[in-house]
Amino acid sequence: MSAKLVLSGVRKRFGDNEVCKGIDLTVQEGQMVCLIGASGSGKSTLLRCINLLEPVDDGTILLDGRDIAEPGLDPQPVRARIGMVFQSYNLFPHMTAAENVMLAPRRVHGRSRSDLQAPVTALFERFNLGDRMGHYPDQLSGGQQQRVAIIRALAMQPEIMLFDEITSALDPELVGEVLDVLRSLRAEGMTMILATHEMAFAQEVADKVCFLDKGRILEEGPPETIFGAPREARTAAFLSRVL
Amino acid sequence: MSGSETTAGGLSRRAAYEARQRKRAMRVAAGSTAAVVLALVLLVPLAPGWEKVQRSFFNGEVFAKTFPGLLEAFLTNIYIFAWCAPLIAVLGLVIALCRDVRAPALYPLRLFGAIYTDVFRGLPVILVIYLVGFGIPGLGLPRPWNSPYIWGSLALILVYAAYVAEIIRSGIDSIHGSQRAAAASLGLNEKDTMRFVVLPQAIRNVAPANMNMFIALQKDVALLSFIGPVEIFRQAGVYKSLMANFTPYVGAALIFLAVTIPATRYADYLMQKQRRART
Ligand SMILES: Nc1ncnc2c1ncn2[C@@H]1O[C@H](COP(=O)(O)OP(=O)(O)OP(=O)(O)O)[C@@H](O)[C@H]1O
Numbered sequence: 042m043s044a045k046l047v048l049s050g051v052r053k054r055f056g057d058n059e060v061c062k063g064i065d066l067t068v069q070e071g072q073m074v075c076l077i078g079a080s081g082s083g084k085s086t087l088l089r090c091i092n093l094l095e096p097v098d099d100g101t102i103l104l105d106g107r108d109i110a111e112p113g114l115d116p117q118p119v120r121a122r123i124g125m126v127f128q129s130y131n132l133f134p135h136m137t138a139a140e141n142v143m144l145a146p147r148r149v150h151g152r153s154r155s156d157l158q159a160p161v162t163a164l165f166e167r168f169n170l171g172d173r174m175g176h177y178p179d180q181l182s183g184g185q186q187q188r189v190a191i192i193r194a195l196a197m198q199p200e201i202m203l204f205d206e207i208t209s210a211l212d213p214e215l216v217g218e219v220l221d222v223l224r225s226l227r228a229e230g231m232t233m234i235l236a237t238h239e240m241a242f243a244q245e246v247a248d249k250v251c252f253l254d255k256g257r258i259l260e261e262g263p264p265e266t267i268f269g270a271p272r273e274a275r276t277a278a279f280l281s282r283v284l
Numbered sequence: 285m286s287g288s289e290t291t292a293g294g295l296s297r298r299a300a301y302e303a304r305q306r307k308r309a310m311r312v313a314a315g316s317t318a319a320v321v322l323a324l325v326l327l328v329p330l331a332p333g334w335e336k337v338q339r340s341f342f343n344g345e346v347f348a349k350t351f352p353g354l355l356e357a358f359l360t361n362i363y364i365f366a367w368c369a370p371l372i373a374v375l376g377l378v379i380a381l382c383r384d385v386r387a388p389a390l391y392p393l394r395l396f397g398a399i400y401t402d403v404f405r406g407l408p409v410i411l412v413i414y415l416v417g418f419g420i421p422g423l424g425l426p427r428p429w430n431s432p433y434i435w436g437s438l439a440l441i442l443v444y445a446a447y448v449a450e451i452i453r454s455g456i457d458s459i460h461g462s463q464r465a466a467a468a469s470l471g472l473n474e475k476d477t478m479r480f481v482v483l484p485q486a487i488r489n490v491a492p493a494n495m496n497m498f499i500a501l502q503k504d505v506a507l508l509s510f511i512g513p514v515e516i517f518r519q520a521g522v523y524k525s526l527m528a529n530f531t532p533y534v535g536a537a538l539i540f541l542a543v544t545i546p547a548t549r550y551a552d553y554l555m556q557k558q559r560r561a562r563t
């Protein structure tokens with residue numbers, strides 16, 4: 042195993058509000074890291090910093106040993122290597138599911154539609170959406186939309202996937218089908234960072250759990266430790282509230 | 285239980301009640317409309333000047349004689365509209381995109397876009413038509429480049445493109461940032477994000493508003509008559525002078541309405557459909 046992603050001293054502020062106050066985090070190749078923490082603790086901001094949707098103020102982010110947080114660096118090639126899935130799906134409503142998925146490989150990797158037909162169909166079928174490729178987002182359930190969003194990110198063959206509370210907007214009975222997708226990705230060894238409120242799921246699948254508190258990683262460790270015997274009183278207090 | 289009970293006709297109690305209410309409302313509306321129309325038909329002819337007005341504005345004979353000629357002149361309006369509309373759409377889009385560029389090197393474009401929309405939205409249409417339509421041919425251009433059709437059309441294009449640009453820009457602004465974020469997270473560059481993600485949605489959102497602009501354009505084509513082109517309004521004026529009668533103007537008005545009312549209705553329908561889709 043080698044370090045895929047290494048954050049050191051990452052800082053991000055919005056005006057006077059410092060949201061990331063020096064974050065250190067190492068993610069190994071093939072690891073699944075879960076970020077937990079109260080609302081407003083900075084989970085989303087941290088993920089958005091990692092794929093450069095937000096410019097980082099200070100600190101370094103090494104992807105395969107190369108600093109991607111360097112000011113002035115072209116963010117597009119980096120983003121093409123990192124997949125992100127959002128809480129609100131953010132599918133493009135004017136495109137069918139298949140078009141949503143094919144857009145970026147076509148435009149960024151220059152692949153043709155006919156080239157993509159087979160692998161994209163395979164992805165849809167893998168996640169039981171083979172019969173939904175021609176549907177528009179508003180013709181799909183929330184769970185189906187979120188799975189299409191995951192397929193859309195996967196079609197770029199990313200090296201890392203970031204998931205920002207991807208089940209929070211779903212009806213409870215649809216959460217399972219999306220979590221199954223994550224289990225399947227974990228089984229094939231995808232490197233993943235997941236901000237989540239699904240504590241049971243984090244406990245089940247995470248290699249490492251990080252507890253974010255007011256812009257800092259207050260405590261990190263294997264799920265047994267974090268959920269079973271947290272070192273910090275704040276962690277214990279947070280867990281007692283959500284478990 | 286009683287709420288979902290159905291009557292013999294298959295309607296729920298509520299649906300039956302609402303159907304009765306609708307019928308009643310329709311009867312009342314029809315009755316009151318008939319009363320107003322009847323009053324107009326009976327009372328207006330009693331006005332002292334009615335006969336004179338009728339003779340000079342609603343003269344059947346003049347109408348029959350001039351209407352075909354008016355229709356023919358209206359073809360000119362349609363031609364002018366037909367070549368202006370696509371150019372306005374293209375120029376409006378270009379100006380809107382100019383105003384959205386972020387790169388510092390392209391700042392002049394941004395400035396140009398802002399000045400352009402300010403200037404052309406700040407002037408009366410007729411003034412632009414005069415300035416462009418008389419000014420440019422006044423430079424002594426050879427035929428056919430001195431044609432008022434060209435320069436009058438250009439004036440309309442310049443003015444309407446400014447409005448269309450603003451409408452498109454508001455459409456671009458209305459697309460939620462999360463759409464751009466999703467596109468960026470996939471590695472799409474700004475140009476592709478605009479072209480494939482933002483613009484298609486923006487243009488769809490503002491289609492009804494733009495349609496209203498094009499209805500206004502259809503009417504404003506008549507302003508070109510002031511610099512020469514013989515379109516329907518000018519033709520009606522010619523007939524008026526020939527026959528010393530205003531009926532041709534009424535004929536022209538009817539022709540305009542025959543086009544603009546269905547178009548306006550259609551735009552309203554689109555707008556309502558969109559509002560329903562959003563809620
Ligand atoms: N674009 C922004 N501009 C200004 N402030 C922001 C912005 N994005 C986030 N913030 C602020 O940063 C803080 C952390 O927000 P963030 O969304 O990262 O938290 P979170 O841990 O993801 O919370 P949640 O569990 O509710 O999603 C909040 O106080 C928020 O108001």
Ligand SMILES: [Mg+2]
Nearest residue numbers: 084085086206
């Ligand atoms: Mg969040």
